[in-house]
Amino acid sequence: MAVHNYDVVVIGTGPAGESAAINAAKHGKRVAVVEKQPVLGGNCTHWGTIPSKALRHQVKQIMQFNTNRMFRDIGEPRWFSFPRVMDRSRMTIDQQVEMRTKFYARNRIDLFSGVARFKDEHTLLVRDRQEALEELVAQKVIIATGSRPYRPADINFRHPRIYDSDTILSLSHTPRTLIIFGAGVIGCEYASIFSGLGVKVDLINSRDRLLSFLDDEISDALSYHLRKHGVLIRHNEEYERVEGDESGVVVYLKSGKKLRADAFLWANGRTGNTDELGLENIGLEANGRGQLQVDDHYRTGLPHIYAAGDVIGWPSLASAAYDQGLNACDELLDRDYRFVSEVPTGIYTIPEISSFGRTERELTEAKVPYEVAQAFFKDTARAQITGDTVGMLKILFHQDTLEIFGIHCFGDQASEIVHIGQAIMQQKGEANTLKYFVNTTFNYPTMAEAYRVAAQNGLNRVF
Numbered sequence: 001m002a003v004h005n006y007d008v009v010v011i012g013t014g015p016a017g018e019s020a021a022i023n024a025a026k027h028g029k030r031v032a033v034v035e036k037q038p039v040l041g042g043n044c045t046h047w048g049t050i051p052s053k054a055l056r057h058q059v060k061q062i063m064q065f066n067t068n069r070m071f072r073d074i075g076e077p078r079w080f081s082f083p084r085v086m087d088r089s090r091m092t093i094d095q096q097v098e099m100r101t102k103f104y105a106r107n108r109i110d111l112f113s114g115v116a117r118f119k120d121e122h123t124l125l126v127r128d129r130q131e132a133l134e135e136l137v138a139q140k141v142i143i144a145t146g147s148r149p150y151r152p153a154d155i156n157f158r159h160p161r162i163y164d165s166d167t168i169l170s171l172s173h174t175p176r177t178l179i180i181f182g183a184g185v186i187g188c189e190y191a192s193i194f195s196g197l198g199v200k201v202d203l204i205n206s207r208d209r210l211l212s213f214l215d216d217e218i219s220d221a222l223s224y225h226l227r228k229h230g231v232l233i234r235h236n237e238e239y240e241r242v243e244g245d246e247s248g249v250v251v252y253l254k255s256g257k258k259l260r261a262d263a264f265l266w267a268n269g270r271t272g273n274t275d276e277l278g279l280e281n282i283g284l285e286a287n288g289r290g291q292l293q294v295d296d297h298y299r300t301g302l303p304h305i306y307a308a309g310d311v312i313g314w315p316s317l318a319s320a321a322y323d324q325g326l327n328a329c330d331e332l333l334d335r336d337y338r339f340v341s342e343v344p345t346g347i348y349t350i351p352e353i354s355s356f357g358r359t360e361r362e363l364t365e366a367k368v369p370y371e372v373a374q375a376f377f378k379d380t381a382r383a384q385i386t387g388d389t390v391g392m393l394k395i396l397f398h399q400d401t402l403e404i405f406g407i408h409c410f411g412d413q414a415s416e417i418v419h420i421g422q423a424i425m426q427q428k429g430e431a432n433t434l435k436y437f438v439n440t441t442f443n444y445p446t447m448a449e450a451y452r453v454a455a456q457n458g459l460n461r462v463f
Contacts, residue, residue: 001133004110006032008332009124009138011116011277014042015318016309016325017144018100023329025107032136033109034116034126036145036276040104043146043310045096047166049318052189053348054089055169059196060350068387082174082197112136117278121302140304140332143277143292144325147310150269150289157266159244164266165190175199175262179251181239182268183210185347188222190265192350195229202259204251205235206268211347215359215408217394222349222410225390229350272311289313296339298328306332315343344422346415351390354418357406357425360396369399373434373458377411380453381445388412393450395421395434397458402434413447420448434458 007029010021017033025031037046044050062085066077104111114128116136124136149164151157157164163171165186178194180187183205191203203226209216210223210233223233240252242264249264272290279285284301286292292300292307300307306328309321320343330337347353363370373395377383383391391411397404407421424436437455442448 001135003135003137004032005137006030006110007138008032008140008142008329009034009116009136010142010144010325011124012036012042012144012146012273012309012311013040013100013104014044014144014146014309015322016146016311016328017042017142018103018325019322020142020144020306020308020325020329021109022103022107023326024333025109027333027335029333031107031109032112032138033104034112034114034124034136036113036115038113038129039097040100040111041093041097042144043148043166044318044321045093045100047169050093050096051086051089051169052165052186052193054092055086056189056193056348056350058085058088059193063196063350064387079198082171082194085197086169086171115276117276118281119278121282121305141306142325142328142332143274143300143305143307143311144309144321145273145277145311146321147270147272147290147316149266150271151266155242155266156244159249161244161249161263162242162266163263168265171263177248177261178202178263178265179204179249179259179261180265180267181242181251182266183207183233184267184269185211187265187267188226188347188349190267191226191231192229195226195231196350200261201231202261203231203233204237204239204253204259205233206238208235211353214345214347214353215355215394215406216361218353218355218408218410221392222353225351226349270310270316272313274311297331297337298324298339299331304332317343317346319343319346342426344415344418346418348415351388351411352414353410354414355406355408356418356422357404358396359406359408363396363405368405370396370405371399371458371461372396373454373461375450375453375457377447377450380447380450382447382449383412385445386412393417393454395437395451395454395458397434399462402462403432404434417447417450420451 008024008031010017010033013035021033112126114126116124126134177200179202181204238254251259274286274290291313298306308324308328310316323340327337344356375393377391378389383389394408396406437451
């Protein structure tokens with residue numbers, strides 16, 4: 001068995017693992033990464049962020065084509081199957097893999113394909129698909145193994161019509177009807193995607209509103225537009241059992257209802273990928289969701305073993321994972337680092353949602369005297385040109401100082417638009433003020449111009 005010595009070994013090649021490995025290599029460390037899958041990129045590239053967002057983009061284009069009056073003058077609406085749309089999305093995945101493979105080669109990072117398991121606190125055994133073993137000895141280890149869909153034991157995921165958010169990507173047909181259990185971010189995104197393809201969707205939510213962490217007005221807007229596209233939302237429901245047969249799936253709810261559809265998608269929770277790491281050999285233990293506990297330096301219970309990304313839980317976003325991996329590596333390099341605590345929310349429903357900062361509910365409960373500045377996309381020239389008139393930008397600010405507390409956006413390009421407000425909010429002192437948007441010239445016509453419109457709207461409310 002070959003033995004290799006490294007300064008840093010990173011387990012996983014998703015956003016957290018990639019940023020950590022490249023950061024260490026660029027600062028002169030001898031680095032190796034271990035990837036369980038035969039290709040690089042992790043869950044983000046192959047089952048999570050990239051596939052679902054690429055799929056969403058294709059569906060959004062189909063929806064625009066089928067509702068655009070100009071295109072109706074030259075032809076009839078078109079119907080596209082899920083497999084055909086997914087094939088187009090895989091082109092993006094292939095491009096991402098090729099690009100990321102070059103990153104590792106250019107930085108001379110050694111790649112090991114296989115499952116990594118701790119032999120002791122500084123030694124990892126890597127077993128490849130041919131059962132061959134290699135031993136990696138590391139001064140520092142970064143665990144960035146990500147997460148996978150949580151699968152309750154009482155649901156038969158081997159049934160050909162029962163899916164989770166990973167296996168749904170291999171769906172070989174377009175169901176006429178679909179039941180989605182779980183109305184979190186993933187469930188809402190897939191409800192948008194499938195309803196955009198003309199599938200009748202039942203979205204089952206165990207809570208009393210969608211995405212309750214969002215600003216209430218934004219959550220209400222999402223509910224309205226999902227329903228407008230044919231999604232039936234069922235709140236405050238729990239499943240009793242799920243039964244699949246040759247022609248479909250029946251879901252029995254604890255409320256006494258029973259629902260039937262061609263297919264069933266479980267989208268309720270995720271589990272950290274720690275079960276194969278051999279944590280018991282080094283005295284570490286994951287929590288009930290398979291996640292590792294870290295301190296504000298990204299260190300686990302062992303000071304030379306770090307963890308970052310979905311495997312540590314909140315916020316479980318690719319954007320945050322990249323920064324967590326980068327900063328975990330900066331800490332072990334004795335460089336300046338930060339603990340990632342403030343991240344924008346990006347939800348790729350149709351239309352999309354993004355927010356940063358506090359909500360109206362939070363400010364009201366804290367008795368902060370805030371005011372609302374808002375701009376509706378239907379009133380902006382750029383949205384009228386593109387036809388993406390659904391949505392709004394909302395800025396929450398202090399009535400007296402004009403300090404900005406929160407940015408909430410719903411509509412086309414929301415995940416891009418929010419960054420302008422985020423940049424201003426993170427300025428120190430008086431630099432964070434609503435006046436910036438009034439005193440700055442924005443390109444016209446643009447979606448960014450909504451900040452100027454909203455700011456003027458908000459200032460009109462101040463007395």
